[in-house]
Amino acid sequence: MSAIFGALSNPNRLQIFLRLIACCSEGDSWLTEPEPCPCVSELGEDTGLAMSTISHHMKELSRAGLIRMDRNGQKVECRIDPSTLEKINVFFGGCCKPWKK
Amino acid sequence: MSAIFGALSNPNRLQIFLRLIACCSEGDSWLTEPEPCPCVSELGEDTGLAMSTISHHMKELSRAGLIRMDRNGQKVECRIDPSTLEKINVFFGGCCKPWKK
DNA sequence: TCGATAATTCGAAACATGTCGAAAAGTCGA
């Protein structure tokens, strides 16, 4: 669990993660619309980081289980792993329960 | 937001945080039962860390807004800050929505 | 006021992370 938080503790990584969330949130489920996922270089566009650094960050997000990376030709497509997202939701849902008003 | 994740990215800090969650989760709301909150040394008991290290970790959790620390005599009482917990819940709730089955 | 208890601050050491550029590897079209 702390590995997941570690992955999101870096501002650049969080930015990449949120961009990935945003670009797939137009009502498209990950399962029903598997084609148009952004690649590594696309996701790092606005960060101002070197390509090698972006690659490193993507690997961190992947190792934490937050995203999946699948090569498709030259590009490596990235997508959110919804099961990990759900895992986090359950974690904090349980945490918050006693304080729910 | 990344500061919150940073605070939880350390295993010892996460353990302390979870202990604080657990010890106040017996149906007692933070608002209705403000008295019996564990102090700094109590929370670090099972970590095997030096007192100075525990103090440092508590400060990190506090700076992230996850807990509040209030001196009560010799001891400093620690309690979860439910508003930050709710903030996290909203964050991930919004994230998960597009992937909800 | 003194001693005990609880917590913080400080400096230092070990370790981990973030970043880059250069080089290498994978993939595709000509």
Next chain:
DNA sequence: TCGACTTTTCGACATGTTTCGAATTATCGA
């Protein structure tokens, strides 16, 4: 096969984190 494009790997360096022990501060009871 060659060159262009995308990505990964590697080595290096700067910065940040984790941890400790010692010293300091805060509070209370005797």
